[in-house]
Amino acid sequence: MSAERVQCLSFHGRVSQLETVLRQHCNTVRTVVFDxxxxxxxxxxxxxxxxxxxxxxxxxLALHELAAQFRREYLNSTDEVDGTVREFNWTIEKCFLSFTPSSIQPMEGTRGGPFLSVHLRRKDFLWGRPKDIPSLKSASVQIDKLLRGLALVKAFIATDAPQEEFEELQSYLPKYQLFRYTPSKTVKETYKDGGVAIIDQIICSHARYCMNFNSRPRIEPRPPAQRSDTLPLDRQVTVKGQQS
Structure with a gap:
């Protein structure tokens, strides 16, 4: 697409406001491109x-069951023990959060599984956002620190890293058990990459704590077990990438 004259407009707001802006500034414009x-x-x-x-x-529900099966087999985690049994009908589901004027605390009995979940982006992020992604060595140092602080020995790694990188990360953390979800051929063909990513997310959402390597550092201690499958993880620490 090409044009002799281009005018750019930066906008952030509601759709109704965008309509007003377009009517005011684009009366004589033939083409509008929304980037x-x-x-x-x-x-x-x-x-x-x-x-x-x-x-x-x-x-x-089939994805939930695959995630639950993995948790039972490798992470010693079940909804009954972790306190994360959920109502089938969301309208009668009780909140897992207890609100006070100064803090948000988990409801009594809600703990999450005895493992740390880690979201570690690799592949395209290595060249697209190199300053935001830690080296595997740096990531292992931060994972070790959090595992020791939480007195946990298992970590679930949700990552797109190739197997050799996952094994390298394991070599830096010999005192701990690291797991990743590797789908069977049948699961991969049935649910594709998107379904496998959802299984990863479900497993992560049931951890005692979630660690997320991201470009915006923040720490958000929140109770485990999501109230909704699509809401952010309820207990997570987000760490800015550090190269070593």
């Missing part, structure tokens, strides 16, 4: 209906 249409928020974003819709969404 990032997702930036415009729908007018009911964040209201009660929006969050009810988010909470009502659940992942496929």
């Amino acid at each position: 990032h249409a997702e930036v415009a928020l729908h007018d009911t974003f964040g209201d009660r209906t929006y969050w009810n819709a988010r909470r009502s969404m659940r992942f496929n």
